Amino acid sequence: QVHVVESGGGLVQAGGSLTLSCEASGGAFISYCMGWFRQVPGKEREFVAAISRNSEDTYYGETVKGRFTISRDNGKNTVSLQMSSLKPKDTAVYYCAQHDWRGCYDYGSESVYDHWGQGTQVTVSS
Numbered sequence: 001q002v003h004v005v006e007s008g009g010g011l012v013q014a015g016g017s018l019t020l021s022c023e024a025s026g027g028a029f030i031s032y033c034m035g036w037f038r039q040v041p042g043k044e045r046e047f048v049a050a051i052s053r054n055s056e057d058t059y060y061g062e063t064v065k066g067r068f069t070i071s072r073d074n075g076k077n078t079v080s081l082q083m084s085s086l087k088p089k090d091t092a093v094y095y096c097a098q099h100d101w102r103g104c105y106d107y108g109s110e111s112v113y114d115h116w117g118q119g120t121q122v123t124v125s126s
């Protein structure tokens with residue numbers, strides 16, 4: 001059974017940086033696209049970034065493009081999200097998820113990810 005765990009969340013001032021990490025165990029991590037989403041209370045989960053299994057392709061949500069960078073280390077079964085120029089609007093619970101296929105089709109849709117972590121809180125103060 002695949003187990004996904006996020007870490008690295010915390011409190012940061014606006015304009016600062018933070019890196020989130022995600023480790024997936026119990027499955028063939030190297031075979032799947034991985035993604036990050038975020039959610040604030042009362043709102044739908046928002047796509048943040050995704051990365052193909054061999055890191056050739058990366059995808060970003062419009063609100064984070066140019067500020068966030070997704071990467072992965074298949075040898076360690078980890079995927080990271082480097083966040084810079086953080087804004088108070090980036091405050092959310094961030095979730096890591098494993099796609100249900102090798103390619104990142106429909107990468108922005110929650111429904112194509114079948115294994116999710118519990119989330120890690122990121123708070124950006126103004």
